[in-house]
Amino acid sequence: MSSAHNVIELHDxxxxxxxxxxxxxxxxxxxxxxxxxxxxxxxxxxxxxDKYADRLVVAKCDVDANQALTARFDVRAMPTLLxxxxxxxxxxxxxxxxxHKIESLVDAALPV
Numbered sequence: 387m388s389s390a391h392n393v394i395e396l397h398d399x400x401x402x403x404x405x406x407x408x409x410x411x412x413x414x415x416x417x418x419x420x421x422x423x424x425x426x427x428x429x430x431x432x433x434x435x436d437k438y439a440d441r442l443v444v445a446k447c448d449v450d451a452n453q454a455l456t457a458r459f460d461v462r463a464m465p466t467l468l469x470x471x472x473x474x475x476x477x478x479x480x481x482x483x484x485x486h487k488i489e490s491l492v493d494a495a496l497p498v
Contacts, residue, residue, distance in 0.1 A: 392435035396445035398454045406473040408443050411495040413488075415446040416456060416466040423482035424465040430485040431467075434492060441496055469495045 396404055396414055405412045415431045417424040435444035449456045449464060459468060459475070469477035469491050477491045 392439055393432055394445040396447040398452050401455055404445055405470050410442055412443040412470040413492060414468045416449050416461045416464060417446050418449050418464050421464040426482045427465055430488055433485060434488050438492055442492060471495045
């Protein structure tokens with residue numbers, strides 16, 4: 387059973403609505419369909435979306451389709467995970483990492 391329903395598709399046109407207007411931290415996965423490491427961490431990102439569903443927004447952004455956002459945040463390698471709080475980047479992970487690393491990034495941004 388896929389949990390992708392907890393992951394929002396982020397694009398150039400809805401970034402402000404999703405990230406800047408969010409009252410909770412937002413984890414954005416900059417990904418690409420052709421990127422094997424992106425596909426490798428996708429289940430981890432979806433699991434984090436489920437685990438933190440009430441305290442976190444999780445979104446993914448296709449770098450090929452959203453080049454303005456990719457350039458705005460200087461994303462040069464995929465996958466890149468950016469953690470936003472109050473509309474500002476507060477953490478980053480580049481590359482495929484174990485789920486606990488993603489959870490640590492999220493935990494650091496969540497209110498205690």
